[in-house]
Amino acid sequence: MNSTLAIIGGGASSIAFIDAFIEKHQSNSPDLIKITVFEKSKDLGPGNAYQGDAQSNLLNTKAGYITVFKDKPGDFFEWLNLYRYRWQPLYPNLEISEHTYAPRPLFGMYMANAFDRIVKKAFMKNIIVKVIRSEVIQLKERADQLSVTLKTATQKNYEFDSVVIACGTLSKSPFSPPISSKVHHTPYPISTLCNTVEKDDNVAIIGARLSAIDAVVGLIENGHTGKITLYSRSHLFPFVRGTQGRYKNTFLSAKYISERYTSLTLADLAELFNKEINLYHQTHPDESKENIVFPPPPIKDLSEFLSTEMNKANMNRGWQAVLYDTNAILALVWEMLVIEDKELFITSMMSAAMSMRVSIPRENALKIKSYLDNGQLEYIGGETQINTCSDNTLSVTSPEGTSAVDSIIYAVGSPRDIYLSDSELLRHMVDSGLAKPHKFGGIDVCTETYALLSKDEVISPSVYAIGEVTHGCFLFTSALDIIVRHANNCAQTIHSKLIKQVAPLLEA
Template sequence: MKHAFAIVGCGATAIAFLQRHLDRVAERSAPAGTVYLFEKREAFGHGAAYEADLPSNILNTKTAYISPYPHLPGHFLQWLLAYPAAWRPAFAGFEPEADSFAPRALFGLYLKDQVRKLVLRGASLGCQIVLINAEVCAIDFIDGSETVRTRCGVSIATQKVFLFCGPLGGKKDPERCDERVLTTPYPVSRLLETIAPHERVAVIGARLSAIDTVIALIEGGHRGPIRMHSRSGYFPVVRGTQERVELRHLTREGVRALVAQHGPLQISDLVALFRKELAAHDPASSSAVIPLPAPPTDIVSFIEHEIQVSQAPRLWQAILYATNGFVEHLWQALDDTAQARFMSEYFSFFMAYRVSIPTENARKILAYLRSGQLEFVSGAFAAPQPVDSQGLILRGAGWEHAYDRLIHATGFPRDAHRLDSALLTSLIGSGAATPHPMGGICVDPDNYCLIGRTGAARQIHAVGELTVGQFFFTSALEINGRHAFCCADAIEWAEHAQRTERVEEHV
């Protein structure tokens, strides 16, 4: 068989992997051959995270830093400055500055252009990249080949398959299906077409997706009341003005040394390392760690304070962001009990402080809260109960609210069994994939190969959200790009011959 492999899902992670694979082809450490690139969406490149949407839906990473390529941290900004004609007509109001926060759809436009350039680069190297608009529903092992099957009937035999599926939605319960309940807010532009301006709206969640939802509705002219329901009660902190820092103690080597000396770590061990790192950069801050994990009692005062302190560098944020290069090693250093405890007791707190929001979005939410149009409600609540005369009823401890619409903005389920994917269901059912107890599916941490229950050697690899249990933090572009590069470098190709072939364009 001629060297061929398949990629399922064409978003930022797939783009990073292709970039690194073509680097290896150019270095003659990987075969050219054929790459079958499957994408169920009409457009290749933007994935679910950066699809065409309202300009209010902005990135939470500064323009100067965001890039799908680990070795090119300023690539997006360079592209904006070099090719204004490619994006300016659609985003006339955006100014590409280092400290700006670009619309997510603009980054998606950049990613689509990267796919085009990768196809051309592949052709110059004799690597044929075939774009296929189809949903992959199964991967069968037939006669030694990984055979990719699509819902529309296409079947292609390959040597290896790489899953870069991105975030997957949850399965719908047919018995509880209600058109008034939206399982995802994206694209947020759809909300303005679906929800009437006067309707009462509940937004479930309080992190980035929920904030995107509220801003899109109100800036789109929504006049009815909106409540943001957070079970944990946490709200994201605001990103400060700090530059990046170089870690001295909270490092991969520091963690390895502790594990070698004491065995698997506890959460307190990582906290101690963080305190040591903080003191090393600012001795006066040795006792000023992240606030205790208690949700704010007054959301308005909390956001006001966050906006105020975000006008200066926030050292603890810089330290947390600096762990992007090895965060999975921090996670894997914990024993199983510590991981389970972290997820049950500290995960909501960690995500609120680790995944910050731009000041611009914080000011908007604060204004909505002050005006009274938006309300923040913390605490547990039961599943919505449909009441025809009153709409949808949410009940918590001592409160009850009625809504015309309810929007789930809490991200994707971690439990692999709850993910709405025919492919994943097939892989788990056949034994090719195994659910990870901490979420997603089990993969080899060194080569990203799926670990199935059958014990058979399969050539299926995964990077991104599907690996959340193994690598913990898989929702950051920078981290997934690094994993994509590592995956490409880890792949071994048996006796490949470098040759130049005639390449035809497939779209």
């Protein structure tokens, strides 16, 4: 029996899914499986997050800890040593160790190689991986739900037994207001941004997370001389990562929580966190214990905040080690959290949590502080309003007044509202009723199987979604280890379905 599977997106989710699917498939199976990957960009493997771009874009995870393969910890670091001849001519001054925060484009090279490796590995198990370089703009399930038809931007139709949507991080739609050649709805690619923003432009960057930092560093390191202002709606900024290694949680673990709770509140989580921090410092008695305040207070002086953070980042930071290990349980915790606390967290605590959870390397903190201290960069907290005038000039209104600007860059991550995203496919799926928006963002899926939920909450037998488009269901889906975990679970679902379909035929 031949089976056909389409994957929409050729980035991390796609690689992790195919690798897991291959691992579950028997090498002596007589069945031919055809996997077709649809990728709209020129590169396979890097996806939106790790595309070839400015070398100033750094990973926020150490080289020794990051991998796209579930059962190969440290695969990236191993690749760096094995393939030094490939990347060193491009990064001649880069010193690599397990503790290096490598440039993201370099990780993109690793991802491209990883894609090549899984294609070869798949072939050995009678799985053919084909690539079509085109954007998928429509999906339609057959009336009997036995197959799905994909339509691409080139107006070609393809039919498959199953489809996995793995299209990665979404950008703000370029057709979202305000519309102007001087308004950039995503900072990526940074290299393109540096070529389109005039060197002496007065630039406003809306957002203050990782993508905003990439934009600031990328612009200035590529010769930007004009003023840049970071606008942080939450009055916050990412914390700086310490020197600590990995830690395995006891209280904030799936086993402990599942055995003791049927539901969770934010108060429960705070209690578990405090227990975990206390246990951490009992087992690490020589480390200083920080006084953690959540939510953190608004930042009034970003340079002073970064100075304090960089001093603390010279040592192990136990609370960060605890937080990073919760990646393994975020989906479980989010599912068990009572609805009123979910709503409270999304509306009032999400930005604060992300500023603490998604930290930055000390190298980037040093750069941002230097730009602040020399006066080229300014930081303003509070709500903003973008103004466009009849003469096509722009200005930004904030609690500190209204300032005329030459260029505006949105660096706010994936839009929670599908209709504000740049994905024609997702908008069409919602309009047709094939998918329904999740109240907390993205589209809704069955959290056990990753199967799509329709407008009428019917579970699709043939369309699945993983990655950033499911963030409403799982809360946080952008960390690579979380992407890999969800991709593996989804591969298990689809492979099990395939086995059930084949078994009766083998018995006959």
